[in-house]
Amino acid sequence: QIKTFIGNYLSKYEEIENIILFGSLASGRFNENSDIDICILFKPSTPKSMETAIFNYFLNLGKELDRSIQCIFFFPEDIKNWDTIFVENILAEGQLLFGNSNYFTTLIKALEFKPYQIITLNLRALNSSAKMKLKRILYGYKTSKKYSEKIYRYQKRGLVKELQGIKLGRGFILTYILLKECKHNLIYQLNPKDF
Structure with missing residues (x-):
């Protein structure tokens, strides 16, 4: 239910390319103490102010659910600065909530796996x-x-x-x-x- 709700709510933002769930909820290790880990991939030229709007949404949702929600934001222009540990986790266990599976290609570029x-x-x-x-x-x-x-x-x-x-x-x-x-x-x- 949480996955569907988040995917449906955030899909209204045209600037979002992909929404990916990762961490314990995606891998099946979720328990009462787990937080929710979300990755947002933005489209090129998205203003950085969009991060604040979505962060505030997750802050309020976390209070309602009485659960911590961790959100990672990836802007294509900053690909060289992306945290490779998060990228590897998302590639290994990520579940797509919104968008298409091309996010794999984008994330792999961040790890410089070429070819x-x-x-x-x-x-x-x-x-x-x-x-x-x-x-x-x-x-x-x-x-x-x-x-x-x-x-x-x-x-x-x-x-x-x-x-x-x-x-x-x-x-x-x-x-x-x-x-x-x-x-x-x-x-x-x-x-x-x-x-």
């Missing part, structure tokens, strides 16, 4: 063991074991992270140059018998 490749994975034909193995190779994993009252933790970075890529839902983004390296590493680490 880049978006890889989408279709794992339906794989059995659960093969899916798990592939996901662990690509995205890494964490394990912990208790031995003699002591907990030992191990974390393995995935191939996507090692090659400075970003996980996106059912796929990932890699620079085109590193795509060959990713393929080579996958072939090296996978056993064809598993698939």
Whole structure:
């Protein structure tokens, strides 16, 4: 309901290109203590005063909902100054509330992924063991074991992270140059018998 309400209300502003939800509400980790994270991408030449009007709206909405609403504003003219941590989070888990999916291209430009490749994975034909193995190779994993009252933790970075890529839902983004390296590493680490 919150997502629909925000999307419908803000879509009346012609200056807004995209409204993207990210953070815990987008990723399914939302609880009673969570805040709401929204990203607003403006169209070129939008006056900066628009930020204040929308910020005030979210301030009032947050009071009504008794919940903190964090809003990130991106103006195309300032693309070189965008915070890459927020951009990576939005790419990884963002949900589009308003606008079209071209926002991916705009955000990727902020990370200077040129040229880049978006890889989408279709794992339906794989059995659960093969899916798990592939996901662990690509995205890494964490394990912990208790031995003699002591907990030992191990974390393995995935191939996507090692090659400075970003996980996106059912796929990932890699620079085109590193795509060959990713393929080579996958072939090296996978056993064809598993698939």
